[in-house]
Amino acid sequence: MSNSPAKPTVELVRNALSAVLDPTFERPLGELGLIEAIEVEPLDSGMRVKLRLRLVAPSESHKARIETEVRKALFPLGVQEIELAWDLNVSTRQLTGEDPVPGVKNVLLVMSGKGGVGKSTCAANLALALQRAGARVGLLDADVYGPSVPTMFGLEGGHPTSGDGVHISPLERFGVKLMSIGFLVEDSKQAVVWRGPMLSTALTQFLKDVDWGKLDYLVLDLPPGTGDVALTLAQKVKVTGAVVVTTPQEVALIDVYKAVSMCEKLSIPILGVIENMSYFIDTAGVRHDLFGKGGGDKIAEYAKAPLLGQIPIEQAVRECGDKGTPIVQAEPASASAKAFNDIADKLVRGIAIEQWKRSGGGKAPTGEGPTRLKIVR
Ligand SMILES: Nc1ncnc2c1ncn2[C@@H]1O[C@H](COP(=O)(O)OP(=O)(O)OP(=O)(O)O)[C@@H](O)[C@H]1O
Numbered sequence: 001m002s003n004s005p006a007k008p009t010v011e012l013v014r015n016a017l018s019a020v021l022d023p024t025f026e027r028p029l030g031e032l033g034l035i036e037a038i039e040v041e042p043l044d045s046g047m048r049v050k051l052r053l054r055l056v057a058p059s060e061s062h063k064a065r066i067e068t069e070v071r072k073a074l075f076p077l078g079v080q081e082i083e084l085a086w087d088l089n090v091s092t093r094q095l096t097g098e099d100p101v102p103g104v105k106n107v108l109l110v111m112s113g114k115g116g117v118g119k120s121t122c123a124a125n126l127a128l129a130l131q132r133a134g135a136r137v138g139l140l141d142a143d144v145y146g147p148s149v150p151t152m153f154g155l156e157g158g159h160p161t162s163g164d165g166v167h168i169s170p171l172e173r174f175g176v177k178l179m180s181i182g183f184l185v186e187d188s189k190q191a192v193v194w195r196g197p198m199l200s201t202a203l204t205q206f207l208k209d210v211d212w213g214k215l216d217y218l219v220l221d222l223p224p225g226t227g228d229v230a231l232t233l234a235q236k237v238k239v240t241g242a243v244v245v246t247t248p249q250e251v252a253l254i255d256v257y258k259a260v261s262m263c264e265k266l267s268i269p270i271l272g273v274i275e276n277m278s279y280f281i282d283t284a285g286v287r288h289d290l291f292g293k294g295g296g297d298k299i300a301e302y303a304k305a306p307l308l309g310q311i312p313i314e315q316a317v318r319e320c321g322d323k324g325t326p327i328v329q330a331e332p333a334s335a336s337a338k339a340f341n342d343i344a345d346k347l348v349r350g351i352a353i354e355q356w357k358r359s360g361g362g363k364a365p366t367g368e369g370p371t372r373l374k375i376v377r
């Protein structure tokens with residue numbers, strides 16, 4: 001019999017993994033407390049290692065990079081097969097005693113100040129991108145004057161129910177929980193004529209009286225302008241932060257700057273900027289900057305936040321929204337869907353890093369609630 005190399009034990013595997021850097025936190029996995037379980041099984045030749053690792057953000061890019069590093073670290077030990085399982089336990093915002101949505105780990109505002117830039121489109125597609133990456137997601141249409149969620153999710157005429165006469169059950173589509181004033185009025189295209197205080201009450205009720213359950217992310221689609229809605233929210237709920245949507249043309253950015261300033265005044269962190277309708281690719285594959293260039297970078301610089309990505313103009317984006325299945329769900333292979341997925345990925349990693357820093361930078365932050373096995377798409 002030939003002398004076989006030392007059999008990898010759980011201890012050896014743990015040691016080898018301790019050197020693997022987590023690509024988001026740039027610290028060893030072990031130090032961050034992200035290794036949940038290690039099992040070693042003998043094979044006819046070599047060994048199989050079964051690993052269970054924890055994610056604090058639903059990020060495909062993060063997973064792929066860890067997987068590469070884990071393989072690099074373990075194959076030299078004589079490991080033949082590696083089985084990786086993932087738990088997702090999303091890190092959480094700070095909760096106050098009076099929080100209207102204590103079961104919601106993160107509240108994300110999608111805003112712009114400017115009308116028609118694609119806030120609702122971004123909010124819907126981000127919500128779906130997060131859901132498809134394994135997170136529990138809700139989308140609240142905070143635009144009571146011009147709700148978009150019923151149309152974008154094909155739920156016009158849908159009405160939420162209430163089991164106990166107090167709480168409203170949100171509707172659900174493609175795995176995302178949804179609430180919109182459009183579900184409560186007869187015709188969702190009819191404008192709701194409400195003044196400030198009523199608006200504020202309605203919004204608070206949408207947070208407090210809707211049975212959101214446990215969510216990793218609640219995305220709020222804000223109306224244009226910088227008025228009551230953001231103010232109300234800032235007072236009632238400690239939001240994780242805002243995603244600012246802009247278009248590329250510099251001349252039209254004034255309202256977006258105003259929205260950024262308002263966030264600063266209200267101490268709402270800006271998590272990043274999305275440049276929508278950035279460019280158009282024609283049938284010959286040539287890129288056209290129809291609306292100019294640079295808006296996203298300018299706003300990102302002003303907000304001291306990352307430019308999360310650029311979404312091209314694609315006819316399918318509008319068509320899918322109008323038909324009730326946002327593009328991330330309807331055409332996941334399209335350029336826009338890929339851009340939305342990348343943006344969601346970057347966004348959640350940024351949030352996790354901020355929450356980790358805030359928690360003192362030791363072990364990776366864990367939110368409350370059960371750890372769930374992530375289902376890979
Ligand atoms: N990248 C894109 N490519 C093509 N069409 C788009 C894109 N983004 C948004 N649209 C379309 O532009 C229109 C405006 O988008 P949307 O309703 O999302 O903007 P908004 O900022 O929410 O508007 P409002 O200020 O009225 O709330 C919609 O018809 C939408 O389908």
Ligand SMILES: [Mg+2]
Nearest residue numbers: 119120143148
């Ligand atoms: Mg809108």
